[in-house]
Amino acid sequence: MNKSSRHLAIKQIIAQRPIASQEELCDALGKAGFEVTQATLSRDLKELGIARINAPEGPRYVLHHQSEERRLQSVISYEVERIDANEVMVIIRTLPGRAPGVASFIDSLQHRDILGTLAGDDTVLVTPSSTKKIRNVLQYIKDALIARAA
Amino acid sequence: MNKSSRHLAIKQIIAQRPIASQEELCDALGKAGFEVTQATLSRDLKELGIARINAPEGPRYVLHHQSEERRLQSVISYEVERIDANEVMVIIRTLPGRAPGVASFIDSLQHRDILGTLAGDDTVLVTPSSTKKIRNVLQYIKDALIARAA
DNA sequence: ATTTCACTTGCATATTTATACAGTTTAATG
DNA sequence: CATTAAACTGTATAAATATGCAAGTGAAAT
Numbered sequence: 001m002n003k004s005s006r007h008l009a010i011k012q013i014i015a016q017r018p019i020a021s022q023e024e025l026c027d028a029l030g031k032a033g034f035e036v037t038q039a040t041l042s043r044d045l046k047e048l049g050i051a052r053i054n055a056p057e058g059p060r061y062v063l064h065h066q067s068e069e070r071r072l073q074s075v076i077s078y079e080v081e082r083i084d085a086n087e088v089m090v091i092i093r094t095l096p097g098r099a100p101g102v103a104s105f106i107d108s109l110q111h112r113d114i115l116g117t118l119a120g121d122d123t124v125l126v127t128p129s130s131t132k133k134i135r136n137v138l139q140y141i142k143d144a145l146i147a148r149a150a
Numbered sequence: 151m152n153k154s155s156r157h158l159a160i161k162q163i164i165a166q167r168p169i170a171s172q173e174e175l176c177d178a179l180g181k182a183g184f185e186v187t188q189a190t191l192s193r194d195l196k197e198l199g200i201a202r203i204n205a206p207e208g209p210r211y212v213l214h215h216q217s218e219e220r221r222l223q224s225v226i227s228y229e230v231e232r233i234d235a236n237e238v239m240v241i242i243r244t245l246p247g248r249a250p251g252v253a254s255f256i257d258s259l260q261h262r263d264i265l266g267t268l269a270g271d272d273t274v275l276v277t278p279s280s281t282k283k284i285r286n287v288l289q290y291i292k293d294a295l296i297a298r299a300a
Numbered sequence: 301a302t303t304t305c306a307c308t309t310g311c312a313t314a315t316t317t318a319t320a321c322a323g324t325t326t327a328a329t330g
Numbered sequence: 331c332a333t334t335a336a337a338c339t340g341t342a343t344a345a346a347t348a349t350g351c352a353a354g355t356g357a358a359a360t
Contacts (some may be wrong), residue, residue, distance in 0.1 A: 001307070002308095003309095009327090015260075016262065017262070021345085021347090022346075022347070023344065023345095023346080026216075034186045036309080036310090037309075037310055037311080037313075038310080038346085038347075038348095038350080039166070039310060039312095039348080040309060040310075041347095042346095042348055043308090043309085043346055043348085043349090045204065045347095046204040046348085048203075049203070049204065049205075051202060051203040051204065051214070052195035052201065052202065052346095052347090053199070053201040054195065054199070054200075054201065054318095055199075059284050059318090062214075064201065064203045064212075064214070074347085082266075082280070084265045084266070086265060086277065086279060086281060087280065087281050088238055088277060088281065089277070091265045091277050092266075093265075093266050099192040101279045111352095118268065118271050118316075120267075120268040120270070121250060121253075121269065122257075123266040123268045125268060125275075125277070141248060145348090152338095153337090153338070153339095159326065171316065171317090172316075173315095173316080186339080186340090187339075187340055187341085188316085188317075188318095189318080189319080189339075189340065189341080189342095190339060190340075191317095192316095192318055192319085193318085193319090193338090193343090196318090202316095202317090209316095209348090212312095225311085230358095283327055285340085298319090
């Protein structure tokens, strides 16, 4: 369980539901198999450009694009916010404007189970060769995008 | 020196130069003629939707656009022409060139059943977390986009 | 194998932020 | 005027976050 995969996990968790404190994030990560302390999370959030906003409904962590955008452009994993799938395709959420770059990268992998990609501004659709391949493709993409982080 | 003029002052100060802590903001406000305590600033920042981001150069307060996003709701409904769905996704037709804005707005709603959106020029594709959620998502989007028409 | 260096992490704690509570002010009402 | 309620703020402190330091790990160099 290395840092970059934990970072992806953090981004996915905070995108999925409101996280109000680092303690809470710590618990959520624990359940996902990442045992870390609050101190580490404080550092992670800083590296990821995640901010704690004070919504009327309570505090919550969110990816803050303004700070995120300044980071190294060449590192794909920093551009990816979330990777998900339904029954028919994989959807990758990226920072604004980064979808084409991420899609192009995936295309270059020339994986047999990937028919093609379609990129908008901050979203990439990945179409599998068959809906039965969805799980494979999802995992493959996660691995591929994380591996480049190191 | 009432609260709203202080709020305006706060927004101006944080826009002009990096403010790293509420103490620092307190000093800056003091020089501008607003004598308040850190406790009050904590409340002010919450009301204004200002977040503390962790830039590599150090922490800093910024207006968080996510809280601004809600103000746009009333405009959105005029840009949407049609909302439909098939078995797999929701399609929104908009006025020419308005799709990215509408997609961005839908993203900001952060609904758990919406994996992502993809915008072209006048068309937005909305991908549900599962095809089983299509009906929910369709209804949700209609409510969110059209209900504001009044 | 040993050394060195860069990177990562936890612990303990300093720093910063949020909030319970009480006091003050303002405005509205009987 | 007296009374009540709501809004605002400061004090004190609770809660949350950031960080100095030391330890651990792994890769590259000698």
